[in-house]
Amino acid sequence: MDNLGYLFAALAITWIGLFGYMYYLGQRVRELRRDVGVLEHQQAESERATGQGR
Amino acid sequence: MAKSRSFPLPGTQAVPDATQAGRWQDLGLNALGLLTFVVMLCGLYLALVYAPTDRTQGLPQRIFYFHVPVAWVGFLAFFVVFVASIVYLWNRSATWDAVARSSAEIGLLFTTLMLVTGSIWGKPVWNTWWSWDPRLTTSLILWFIYLGYLMLRAYAPTREQSARYGAVLGIVGFVDVPIVYMATAWWRTLHPEAVISPGRADMESSMLLAFFVSLLAFTLLYVYMLWHRVRVQWLQDRLEEMQDSLYRGGVRG
Numbered sequence: 001m002d003n004l005g006y007l008f009a010a011l012a013i014t015w016i017g018l019f020g021y022m023y024y025l026g027q028r029v030r031e032l033r034r035d036v037g038v039l040e041h042q043q044a045e046s047e048r049a050t051g052q053g054r
Numbered sequence: 055m056a057k058s059r060s061f062p063l064p065g066t067q068a069v070p071d072a073t074q075a076g077r078w079q080d081l082g083l084n085a086l087g088l089l090t091f092v093v094m095l096c097g098l099y100l101a102l103v104y105a106p107t108d109r110t111q112g113l114p115q116r117i118f119y120f121h122v123p124v125a126w127v128g129f130l131a132f133f134v135v136f137v138a139s140i141v142y143l144w145n146r147s148a149t150w151d152a153v154a155r156s157s158a159e160i161g162l163l164f165t166t167l168m169l170v171t172g173s174i175w176g177k178p179v180w181n182t183w184w185s186w187d188p189r190l191t192t193s194l195i196l197w198f199i200y201l202g203y204l205m206l207r208a209y210a211p212t213r214e215q216s217a218r219y220g221a222v223l224g225i226v227g228f229v230d231v232p233i234v235y236m237a238t239a240w241w242r243t244l245h246p247e248a249v250i251s252p253g254r255a256d257m258e259s260s261m262l263l264a265f266f267v268s269l270l271a272f273t274l275l276y277v278y279m280l281w282h283r284v285r286v287q288w289l290q291d292r293l294e295e296m297q298d299s300l301y302r303g304g305v306r307g
Contacts, residue, residue, distance in 0.1 A: 004113055006114045006174050006177060006178050007113045007114055007117060010120060010121070010170075010171045010175065013171070013174070014167050014170075014171060017166070017167050017170075018163075018167075018275070021160075021163055021279070022279065022282070025282045025283060025286060026282075029282070032286065036289060036293050036296065039293065039296040039297065039300060040296070042300060043296065043299070046300065
């Protein structure tokens, strides 16, 4: 590997690592927001059913 | 009909208008992201184009403008773990626990990048990918300490134990950070001593400018990532609380 190759490799690994992690965080936020939404809906249904049963 | 119970985010007071607060958070995060992007672009230009090529090492020396800032951010991240862990043990706030755990994860990422970029830089300069010299060895130990921290957090039997044991390790583990930093001063090492220290800078002014802008860019990136990661942790904690509550209520998902 020549000198430019070392520089390129270091930069590429740095940016792939950083962007990869940011992508992972974005995906996690989307998944968790979706899951929280589902549970909020379930909770509302449950409270509605509990209220009706009284 | 029973009113829906609100779930305040762990460690915070209930937010009267969560949507408004969420919008301000998103706005702040986007503004920080944009600032980070602009400063990072400037840093890249200065590091790869503006700064002169080193007469001795040639092009690989430009790795310095990324290797040192990521190392700095790694140390900063572990310092934040250290402080957040102390505060958590003092007041048992879930928010500070989230900050500690998030910062440890980001710190591990940056320490990994520090080791990898250092290894790539070392090959053309020292003719070796790795050496068991004090700076490199203590850095690798640092990496293992925080890998152990994250594994401890993931596999502890309860959330409370995960937070408590993690806080203790987050405080004790930080001892290695000053050792890594001072290794080149305390022992004979292959790794060069710091070229920049308080009151002294053995570099051309154009190189110094490129370095400090790059340092600022990576620091802003760390703050941006930390904010994002803490949000993930909050959402995760909220999800677990809601799951516990629904199971106690007898609702099957």
